[in-house]
Amino acid sequence: MEILHRLYDMTAFGEIASDPGSILMLALSFFLLYLGIQKRYEPLLLVPIAFGILLANFPGGGMAVTPSSDDNGIMQMTIIEIAKEHGIMNMLYYTLIKTGLLPPLIFMGVGAMTDFGPMLRNLRLAFFGAAAQVGIFTVLLSAVWMGFSLKEAASLGIIGGADGPTAIYTTIILAPHLLGPIAIAAYSYMALVPVIIPFIVKLTTNETELKINMKHQDKLFPNKTKIKNLRAVKIIFPIALATVVSLLVPSSVPLVGLLLFGNLIKEIGSDTSRLFSAASDTVMNTATIFLGLTVGATMTSATFLNGQTLMIVGGGFLAFAISITGGIFAVKIYNLFAKKKINPLIGATGLSAVPMASRVANEIALKHDPGNHLLQYAMSSNISGVIGSAVAAGVLISFFG
Numbered sequence: 001m002e003i004l005h006r007l008y009d010m011t012a013f014g015e016i017a018s019d020p021g022s023i024l025m026l027a028l029s030f031f032l033l034y035l036g037i038q039k040r041y042e043p044l045l046l047v048p049i050a051f052g053i054l055l056a057n058f059p060g061g062g063m064a065v066t067p068s069s070d071d072n073g074i075m076q077m078t079i080i081e082i083a084k085e086h087g088i089m090n091m092l093y094y095t096l097i098k099t100g101l102l103p104p105l106i107f108m109g110v111g112a113m114t115d116f117g118p119m120l121r122n123l124r125l126a127f128f129g130a131a132a133q134v135g136i137f138t139v140l141l142s143a144v145w146m147g148f149s150l151k152e153a154a155s156l157g158i159i160g161g162a163d164g165p166t167a168i169y170t171t172i173i174l175a176p177h178l179l180g181p182i183a184i185a186a187y188s189y190m191a192l193v194p195v196i197i198p199f200i201v202k203l204t205t206n207e208t209e210l211k212i213n214m215k216h217q218d219k220l221f222p223n224k225t226k227i228k229n230l231r232a233v234k235i236i237f238p239i240a241l242a243t244v245v246s247l248l249v250p251s252s253v254p255l256v257g258l259l260l261f262g263n264l265i266k267e268i269g270s271d272t273s274r275l276f277s278a279a280s281d282t283v284m285n286t287a288t289i290f291l292g293l294t295v296g297a298t299m300t301s302a303t304f305l306n307g308q309t310l311m312i313v314g315g316g317f318l319a320f321a322i323s324i325t326g327g328i329f330a331v332k333i334y335n336l337f338a339k340k341k342i343n344p345l346i347g348a349t350g351l352s353a354v355p356m357a358s359r360v361a362n363e364i365a366l367k368h369d370p371g372n373h374l375l376q377y378a379m380s381s382n383i384s385g386v387i388g389s390a391v392a393a394g395v396l397i398s399f400f401g
Contacts, residue, residue: 021301022057029053029296032184041191045164045292049187052296055089062087065298067177068094093294098176102291103169104254109284110165110386111238111262112276114354118379120233125346125377129384131330132350133392135160135323139315140396146311151175154396156312159186160319161389162193163352168295169255170393173401180299181309185316193353196317197360200324205344209332210368212343214377221340231267238264245391251401252394256387324348327381349378350385358382 032050036043056064066086068074074082074094083091096102119126136157143153151174158170159182167186171179189196201210227233238260245256262279265272327347335341345361358378365372 019059019301021305022059024305025053025057025299025301028299029057032188035191042187044288045187046191048289048292049184049296052089052293053299054296055293056297056300063089063297064300065093065294066090067298067303068098089294089297092290093297096290097168097172097179097294100169100172100254102287103165103172104258105283105287106165106291107255107390108258108262108279109287110354111259111264112266112280112284114259114263114266114383114386115379116234116237116263116267116383117230118376119383120230120237121227122377122380125342125380126384128327128330128342128347128381129350129386129388131347132323132327132381132385133161133388134326135319135321136389136392136396138322139319142318143311143315146315148311149175151400152178154400155182156315157319158182158389158393158396159189159316160323161352161385161392162186162190162320162323162357163386163389164190165291166255166352166389166393168291170396173397177303178308178312179295180304181312182316183295184299185313189316189320190353190356193351193356194360196320197324197348197357198364200321201328201345201348201364204325204328207368209335209344210365211372212341213369213372214343214346214374215372217340217342234267235264238267241387245394249391249394249398251397252391255390255393259386259390320351323351326350343372343374343377345374346378346381349382350388351382352386352389354382354386355379357385 029050032046032053035041036046036050055061066074074086074090075098077085079091079095082094138157139160140153140157143156144150148156155167155171155175155178158167161167164183164186168179168183171182175182242253242257242260245260246253249256262276265275265279327350328344329347330350331342331344331347343365345365349357349361351357358375361378362373362375365374
């Protein structure tokens with residue numbers, strides 16, 4: 001009986017039974033794994049995050065991230081001391097996440113996989129990527145009114161940019177104690193882009209607007225200025241934009257700078273092909289794995305199951321919806337004064353969820369008109385949204401950091 005008792009104590013059954021919250025977190029983990037594996041909602045990030053939650057909420061495994069405080073003094077420890085006293089997951093978290101290293105590395109990979117060509121060919125559409133950032137600042141003000149501090153409200157509002165790494169980077173600097181809920185809200189809503197965008201579009205647009213054919217508009221009102229050497233422009237653009245951003249919003253350079261660097265090594269071509277391959281493949285995939293696992297490991301029952309988390313999830317959805325709506329209404333206002341009309345779906349793609357938002361917009365357009373292919377036009381606004389959300393994050397960090 002003593003042996004059986006010791007065997008039972010060795011398992012996690014007793015501690016799980018005494019903490020019903022851990023059971024709810026395990027259920028959340030299984031649900032997110034289902035969404036990532038079966039439904040294929042952002043599997044590259046939801047699967048690592050969900051598995052990180054799973055590992056963190058089994059008692060005795062020592063895989064949960066320990067929040068830093070004056071009591072444990074973890075921020076004053078060396079990497080080896082953290083690994084020895086708090087486990088390998090804490091070592092990874094405080095080395096890779098707390099320092100803000102991984103989000104910029106992921107942005108470098110995103111830049112390497114992004115073609116700025118559609119945006120450069122349709123620069124006027126890029127402004128709607130800026131209009132879609134309205135959700136960030138609207139929810140920021142609302143969150144302050146609800147009782148969040150300015151730093152917490154800024155971290156909550158950035159979810160409206162629909163960019164997981166940007167949300168994580170901003171939260172690491174401004175409100176690290178909210179990292180788990182904000183990360184899961186950001187990535188969950190990114191995964192639900194195919195559901196949320198059609199819902200908002202249905203509420204805010206009509207049949208006539210959705211049938212606006214962008215190629216037909218180009219034939220009626222052709223662009224007067226054409227790019228003669230697109231490759232040269234693609235190479236100059238990241239260098240020029242990095243210079244401008246560095247001068248105007250220096251705090252956004254870790255994100256925007258590496259995004260543009262990744263794009264630059266892609267556009268140079270064969271001379272930097274090895275750098276491009278590393279940024280878009282090896283570095284990107286490695287950073288994604290560790291980001292997902294460590295962020296998931298912050299989400300224990302003690303830190304996640306509270307009223308504040310519910311407000312973050314609700315506020316995140318509001319930020320997301322307002323950003324989509326803001327982009328759509330920016331197009332509507334533009335169409336009141338312009339001869340060359342723009343399909344409101346272009347405004348709906350001002351989010352950073354590249355290229356999913358553009359694909360969803362294209363599918364909606366094709367349902368209303370099988371000949372209305374607007375993917376390339378939507379990418380213009382979509383790509384500018386990536387840059388816009390990173391710049392917005394830099395502004396928030398400058399003001400509240």
